[in-house]
Amino acid sequence: MKRRRLTVLVLVCALIVSSLGAADLSSVLEQAKENSSRMQLIELQKAENDITIRLQDVPSKVGVGVSGTAGYQETTFKTGPNPLDTADYWTLSASPSITIALPNEDTEITVGVSQITKALNVAGYWQASPTVGFSHTFSFGDDGDNLSDLSYARKQLEFDYAYRTGIADFENQIYTKSMEIIGYEQDLLEQQKALLVAQTQFDQAVKLRTVTEGSAAYRSLQVAVASQERATVATEKQLALAKLQFEQYTGIPWEQLDSIPTADLNFSVLSTGDATVLLAAMDLEIAREELALAQRRSVAGAVRDTVPSLKVLTNAGLNYMDTYQKTVGYELSAGAQYTGGNFSTSAQVDMDISQTGNITPSVTISGSWQNKRTAEVDQLEMQSLKYDVTLAEMDYQMAMQDYQLKGDTLQSDILNHQLAVSAFSQHLDYVQEELRQTEAAFARGLVTETEVHDAELAVALAEYDQKIFALQALLLENRIEALQW
Numbered sequence: 001m002k003r004r005r006l007t008v009l010v011l012v013c014a015l016i017v018s019s020l021g022a023a024d025l026s027s028v029l030e031q032a033k034e035n036s037s038r039m040q041l042i043e044l045q046k047a048e049n050d051i052t053i054r055l056q057d058v059p060s061k062v063g064v065g066v067s068g069t070a071g072y073q074e075t076t077f078k079t080g081p082n083p084l085d086t087a088d089y090w091t092l093s094a095s096p097s098i099t100i101a102l103p104n105e106d107t108e109i110t111v112g113v114s115q116i117t118k119a120l121n122v123a124g125y126w127q128a129s130p131t132v133g134f135s136h137t138f139s140f141g142d143d144g145d146n147l148s149d150l151s152y153a154r155k156q157l158e159f160d161y162a163y164r165t166g167i168a169d170f171e172n173q174i175y176t177k178s179m180e181i182i183g184y185e186q187d188l189l190e191q192q193k194a195l196l197v198a199q200t201q202f203d204q205a206v207k208l209r210t211v212t213e214g215s216a217a218y219r220s221l222q223v224a225v226a227s228q229e230r231a232t233v234a235t236e237k238q239l240a241l242a243k244l245q246f247e248q249y250t251g252i253p254w255e256q257l258d259s260i261p262t263a264d265l266n267f268s269v270l271s272t273g274d275a276t277v278l279l280a281a282m283d284l285e286i287a288r289e290e291l292a293l294a295q296r297r298s299v300a301g302a303v304r305d306t307v308p309s310l311k312v313l314t315n316a317g318l319n320y321m322d323t324y325q326k327t328v329g330y331e332l333s334a335g336a337q338y339t340g341g342n343f344s345t346s347a348q349v350d351m352d353i354s355q356t357g358n359i360t361p362s363v364t365i366s367g368s369w370q371n372k373r374t375a376e377v378d379q380l381e382m383q384s385l386k387y388d389v390t391l392a393e394m395d396y397q398m399a400m401q402d403y404q405l406k407g408d409t410l411q412s413d414i415l416n417h418q419l420a421v422s423a424f425s426q427h428l429d430y431v432q433e434e435l436r437q438t439e440a441a442f443a444r445g446l447v448t449e450t451e452v453h454d455a456e457l458a459v460a461l462a463e464y465d466q467k468i469f470a471l472q473a474l475l476l477e478n479r480i481e482a483l484q485w
Contacts, residue, residue, distance in 0.1 A: 022255060022256045022257070022258035023255035023256070023257060023258065024258070024259040025178075025259060025260045025261060025474075026261060028174070028250070028252070028255070028257070029171060029174060031250070031251075031252050032170075032174060032249075032250035032251060032252055033167075033170070034251075035250065035251030035252055036170070036249065036250050037251070038170060038249070039167075039170055042163065042166040042167065042170065045162070045163075046159070046163045049159035049162070049163070050159075052155070052159070053152075053155065053156055056152055056155075063100070063101035064098065064099070064100055064101075065098070065100075065101070066096070066097070066099075067096075067097050068094060068096035068097055068112075069094065069095050070092070070093070070094040070095075071092075071093050071094075072090070072091075072092055072093075073091060073093065074089070074090055074091070075088070075089060075090075075091040075093070075117055075119070076088050077089060077119065077125050077323045078323050079323065089119040089120070089121055089125060090119070090120050090121055091117050091118060091119050091120060092117070092118050092120055093115060093116065093117040093118075094113070095113060095115055095116070096112060096116075097110060097111070097112030097113070098110070098111045098112060106136055106137045107134075107135070107136045107137075108133075108134075108135050108136075109132075109133070109134055110132070110133040110134075110135075111130075111131075111132050111133075112130070112131055113128055113129060113130045113131070114129045114131055114317070115127070115128070115129050116128040116129070124322050124323075125322065125323055126322055127319075127320060127321040127322065127323075128318075128319075128320050129317060129318065129319045129320070131315055131316065131317035131318075131331075132315070132316050132317075133313065133314065133315040133316075134313065134314050134315075135311060135312065135313035135314075136311070136312055136313075137309050137310070137311045146289055146293075147286065147289045147290060147293060150282060150285055150286050150289060151286060153282065154279065154282040154283070154286065157275060157278060157279060157282065158279060160275075161275040161276075161279070161485060164275075164481075164482075164485055165482070168478045168481065168482055171474075171478060172475055172478055173249060174249070174250060175471045175474050175475050175478075176475070177242065177245065177246045177249065178246070178257060178471055179468050179471045179472070180242050181239065181242045181243060181246060181254060182257075182464055182467050182468055182471075183468065184235060184239035184242055185239060185464065186461055187235050188232070188235045188236060189457070189464075190461065191228065191231050191232040194228050194231075195225070195228040195231075195232050198221070198224045198225045198228045199225050201221060201224075202221040202222065202224070202225050205217070205221055206218075257467060260467060260470040260474070261474070262470070262473075263470070263473035263474045263476060263477035264477055264480075265414050265417075265418070265473060265476055265477060265480065266480075267407075267410060267480045267483070267484075269403075269404065269407035269408075269483075270483070270484060273399065273400050273403040274403055274482065274483045274484065274485055275485040276402070276403065277399045277400050277403050279399075280392075280395050280398075280399035280400075281396055281399075283392050283395065283396070284392040284393055284395070286392075287385070287388045287389045287391075287392040288389055288392075290385055290388070291382075291386060291388070291389050294378075294381065294382055294385055295382070309338070309339050310336060310337070310338050310339075311336065311338075311339075312335070312336045313334070313335050313337075314332075314333065314334045314335075315331070315332070315333045315334075316330075316332055316333075317330070317331040317332075318330060318331075319331065328355045329352065329353065329354055329355060330352070330353035331350065331351070331352055331353070332350070332351045332353070333348060333349065333350040333351070334348070334349055335347060335348030335349065335364075336348075344367065344368050345365075345366070345367035345368075346365070346366050346367070347364070347365045347366075348363070348364045348365075349361065349362070349363050349364075350362045350364070406483060407483055410476070410479055410483060413479075414476055414480075417469075417472060417473065417476060420469070421469050421473075424462075424465060424466070424469060428462045428466065431455070431459050431462050432459055432462075434455050434458070435452075435455040435456060435458070435459050438452050438455040439452055439455075
């Protein structure tokens with residue numbers, strides 16, 4: 001009778017443990033992501049990274065710049081046709097200017113007045129010289145746009161990979177901690193059963209007087225009970241600590257999992273590799289582009305941070321003067337400036353058109369040259385860039401090899417898991433069938449109630465194993481996703 005009572009207590013303990021609240025794992029993950037401080041940090045980092053990407057993706061807009069000067073001074077005006085016909089007046093002068101930069105960043109339009117002067121102490125007597133200018137710069141060769149695009153794409157991929165990895169790590173921690181808790185719960189059931197068995201053996205030995213108090217056999221049974229009690233208490237403490245850590249990590253209290261999603265374990269190695277391989281490939285392309293850019297500049301003879309360029313410009317101006325008579329003059333100019341390497345040259349044609357239509361042309365040609373003082377430095381930097389390309393190629397090959405190794409390891413782990421699940425399924429079918437047969441035999445009075453409860457306990461323990469296998473599959477699923485980003 002006492003044996004049966006103790007076995008009933010074991011099953012009661014099992015029922016208590018398994019009924020302490022139940023939750024769906026998907027809901028647990030959702031609540032944990034809402035309440036966990038770590039998940040909030042991951043989301044904040046993602047938001048910051050999104051802002052960084054958006055800042056680099058903001059399109060260029062029309063830029064407008066305003067500048068100018070103003071002054072109060074004494075100015076000499078002509079008052080007649082003779083050279084000596086002049087007078088001094090106090091004047092207010094200004095030279096406002098507006099520069100419009102188009103979104104392509106290579107075109108500018110300038111509207112301004114080089115000088116506007118108005119006499120303050122006499123009517124009339126003012127002069128102005130408004131101008132309109134246009135300029136555009138043509139760059140011969142890529143000046144880093146491709147490199148900028150590559151760097152932008154790499155940063156975007158890196159941020160996305162970091163966010164996905166952060167979420168997967170968070171989920172994996174929950175799966176791992178859940179497996180730990182379930183394992184402790186399973187151990188606790190076994191420890192409690194072992195304790196009750198040891199206590200039963202001791203009580204029966206004393207009752208049947210098969211041992212005498214103080215004998216070696218008596219002390220051995222006593223030590224076995226005490227040892228099992230310590231093991232049970234230790235497992236209870238480990239379980240309590242694991243539940244506390246789960247709550248600290250997720251922000252929600254632990255509840256027994258009654259529903260765990262089925263993992264998808266279909267996996268094949270990608271020929272292109274995962275995100276780490278793509279990042280290494282992009283690093284290689286960036287290194288190659290940096291080298292190619294430096295070589296293009298070197299061949300063109302350009303300084304290290306530019307490529308050869310041609311700037312064309314035109315200006316149109318008006319000179320208006322109202323003193324003793326009104327006069328109007330016109331100015332037109334066009335020019336170009338070529339800059340490449342250690343030299344530059346420019347040419348400009350100006351035409352002054354008087355009020356009567358007389359044209360006075362002029363041509364200005366200028367240039368400059370200096371020896372390239374950084375030739376040795378440029379050569380060393382070029383060699384360094386070539387080394388960078390070689391190292392990036394090696395890093396890419398290593399990344400691909402690491403991916404292949406991870407893929408092979410994952411495939412082996414998936415197969416081993418599936419084999420273990422298959423063997424466990426047979427065990428589960430066995431203990432469930434054993435329970436059905438034991439219950440049927442008990443109904444016919446062929447077995448004791450204790451044997452029924454032992455069979456029920458075997459099924460309960462197997463159900464804990466079933467949950468652990470399901471969580472292990474979810475860990476494998478996250479590894480699969482990580483190798484397919």
